[in-house]
Amino acid sequence: MRWLSRLLHGIGLLAVFLFAVFPFYWMVSSSFKTQTQILASPPIWLFHPTLGNYAQVFADEKVTRAVLSSLIVAVCSTGLSLVLAAPAAYALARYEFRGKADLWFWFISNRFISPIVLALPVYIIARNLHILDTHLVLILVYITFILPIVVWIATDYFRSIPKELEEAARLEGASQFDIFWRIYVPLGAPGLAVSAIFGFIFSWNELLYALVLTRRDVQTAPVVATSFMSGYEIPWGKIMATGTVIVLPVTIFALLVSRQMVRGLTMGATK
Amino acid sequence: MSYLRLQGVEKRFGSVEVIKGVDIEAEKGEFVVFVGPSGCGKSTLLRMVAGLEEVSAGEVFIDGANVTNVEPAKRQVSMVFQSYALFPHMNVRDNIAFGLKMSKTPKPEIDRQVAEAARILQMEALLNRRPRELSGGQRQRVAIGRAIVRHPKLFLFDEPLSNLDAELRAQMRTEIARLHADLGVTMVYVTHDQVEAMTLADRIVVLRAGKVEQIGAPQQLYDHPANTFVAGFIGSPKMNFLAVQAAPAEGASLTLTHPSFPAPVRVARAGGGEGELQLGLRPEQLHFEDGPCRIALKADLCENLGGATLIHAKTAAGETLTLQTAGRRMLKPGEAFSAGFDPAGAYLFAPDGRAL
Ligand SMILES: Nc1ncnc2c1ncn2[C@@H]1O[C@H](COP(=O)(O)OP(=O)(O)OP(=O)(O)O)[C@@H](O)[C@H]1O
Ligand SMILES: [Mg+2]
Numbered sequence: 001m002r003w004l005s006r007l008l009h010g011i012g013l014l015a016v017f018l019f020a021v022f023p024f025y026w027m028v029s030s031s032f033k034t035q036t037q038i039l040a041s042p043p044i045w046l047f048h049p050t051l052g053n054y055a056q057v058f059a060d061e062k063v064t065r066a067v068l069s070s071l072i073v074a075v076c077s078t079g080l081s082l083v084l085a086a087p088a089a090y091a092l093a094r095y096e097f098r099g100k101a102d103l104w105f106w107f108i109s110n111r112f113i114s115p116i117v118l119a120l121p122v123y124i125i126a127r128n129l130h131i132l133d134t135h136l137v138l139i140l141v142y143i144t145f146i147l148p149i150v151v152w153i154a155t156d157y158f159r160s161i162p163k164e165l166e167e168a169a170r171l172e173g174a175s176q177f178d179i180f181w182r183i184y185v186p187l188g189a190p191g192l193a194v195s196a197i198f199g200f201i202f203s204w205n206e207l208l209y210a211l212v213l214t215r216r217d218v219q220t221a222p223v224v225a226t227s228f229m230s231g232y233e234i235p236w237g238k239i240m241a242t243g244t245v246i247v248l249p250v251t252i253f254a255l256l257v258s259r260q261m262v263r264g265l266t267m268g269a270t271k
Numbered sequence: 272m273s274y275l276r277l278q279g280v281e282k283r284f285g286s287v288e289v290i291k292g293v294d295i296e297a298e299k300g301e302f303v304v305f306v307g308p309s310g311c312g313k314s315t316l317l318r319m320v321a322g323l324e325e326v327s328a329g330e331v332f333i334d335g336a337n338v339t340n341v342e343p344a345k346r347q348v349s350m351v352f353q354s355y356a357l358f359p360h361m362n363v364r365d366n367i368a369f370g371l372k373m374s375k376t377p378k379p380e381i382d383r384q385v386a387e388a389a390r391i392l393q394m395e396a397l398l399n400r401r402p403r404e405l406s407g408g409q410r411q412r413v414a415i416g417r418a419i420v421r422h423p424k425l426f427l428f429d430e431p432l433s434n435l436d437a438e439l440r441a442q443m444r445t446e447i448a449r450l451h452a453d454l455g456v457t458m459v460y461v462t463h464d465q466v467e468a469m470t471l472a473d474r475i476v477v478l479r480a481g482k483v484e485q486i487g488a489p490q491q492l493y494d495h496p497a498n499t500f501v502a503g504f505i506g507s508p509k510m511n512f513l514a515v516q517a518a519p520a521e522g523a524s525l526t527l528t529h530p531s532f533p534a535p536v537r538v539a540r541a542g543g544g545e546g547e548l549q550l551g552l553r554p555e556q557l558h559f560e561d562g563p564c565r566i567a568l569k570a571d572l573c574e575n576l577g578g579a580t581l582i583h584a585k586t587a588a589g590e591t592l593t594l595q596t597a598g599r600r601m602l603k604p605g606e607a608f609s610a611g612f613d614p615a616g617a618y619l620f621a622p623d624g625r626a627l
Binding site: 169 | 349
């Protein structure tokens, strides 16, 4: 009965795989179809691909500006989160101080709150600070989401670095900053990379706050993609092409950083 | 004043007292070994010398300066960890140069020092490798190299050889001894291996449960252990102990009786002592069917070491005894024989363990 269980296993896996990948396939394939081909029922599986949708997308200044905005917001919010969270994670991983457990819990509890609950207060604060419809407001808001994730993951990672490495460095005359910068950051790079991917993907895809806090000057890619749906006729091909363009940078980024993740850097530190 | 001095040093982790008032002194250039069973506080004591652990009470002096509240980096000590603690993301050269870089040593000087250390430790060919590309013994050498380039006042070793196999351990042991002779620096070395302690040390500190049991040269500890703990800890195989009855006899001596003694044994002891005492005999002090005083024994198990044989035997009172004889001598379990010894070399201990 081994073959049967393996067969069922295989079928199950295939089903999950198709379920996960099909929407993606549908988006990418539709982006190469004309409007009539997309709306055809039953669906057309074999067709002559067209680049017309992409031509439209790249001709639309709204889309290119949105991709640029998304890039600015995602890079800045992820980068700043890393800069702020890594030292915090180091302190949480290696130092005893009053309120450490509470602080730790506070970082976790940030994610208990449903984002929509905070959307209105955040909107009011941003309006009073006159930073609505700027990159800055999105960067600040996204940092509050990404920072706790980076702190969690990095703390865990830093804890796994043998303590003797820090002690050896300390005896060799390394300053606190040297220890952090020359020991923890390079050895924690895989953990930092994982959290950077999470952070980047989060800000790249975030829709709710982007809709609430921006209007005309700054629009991120997901906002622009959904805005196409509001017209008289929905341009499915263009939406699908925009979607593909949006997904591409994240995929490339994830592939680039994943190399970092698998490198077992701590190997050989101790016996 | 001594080069290294610990004065009334204590350490508590929370409410647990781990080091209970320790006084140790060492001269410049000495090789000091802390030895004791697992958990007795050797590492903790060493880490307090390094400054990695704060002292709860007492003071630490290095080279005449009170360093009790001085941070580790400023104490000018180097430490070799049991786990080596090499930086895995740096190659051998950068590992060795780390401390020099931290102290902003000029580049040419760093290169010179690293080359010198590599030459001393014979690892010139390994400089561009990462720690994970090295064997255990090579990693150990890099860790030592990292320690020597900074010319510290004190070298600290925490069980540096315990991760190596027996052969490599013996080889590294002689290398460390050679290094000590060549550099003439003061070293403090922690081990629970009494062979390492005996062969390396100028001065051994025997620790038990956070207290110093005895300090002295290896031969002194071997010949004149202060108590049964030191007597049993130093020397391999271990010293044998027999519970004997002592009665005073004329001429500052004692008469010892034991169920397995065919005749009472006279030992000279000015200090006296009466009643139940511990008689200590090292395995090499016992001779098979030979010697002025005899013990009747029943063989238990014989271990052939090639050139010598270890005979494990039992007395009538059920105490186990080990004797070492030259050559090959296999006895059957239960076979009766006698072991002889010279009472002049025997050790006597009071009921509380103190040597008499
Ligand atoms: N950070 C700590 N917190 C609490 N207790 C500790 C700490 N470090 C060590 N101890 C305790 O102190 C005692 C001495 O520990 P130490 O590591 O100095 O022993 P050791 O002699 O080096 O033993 P080993 O030969 O096993 O290395 C042990 O009972 C240990 O449990
Ligand atoms: Mg130890």
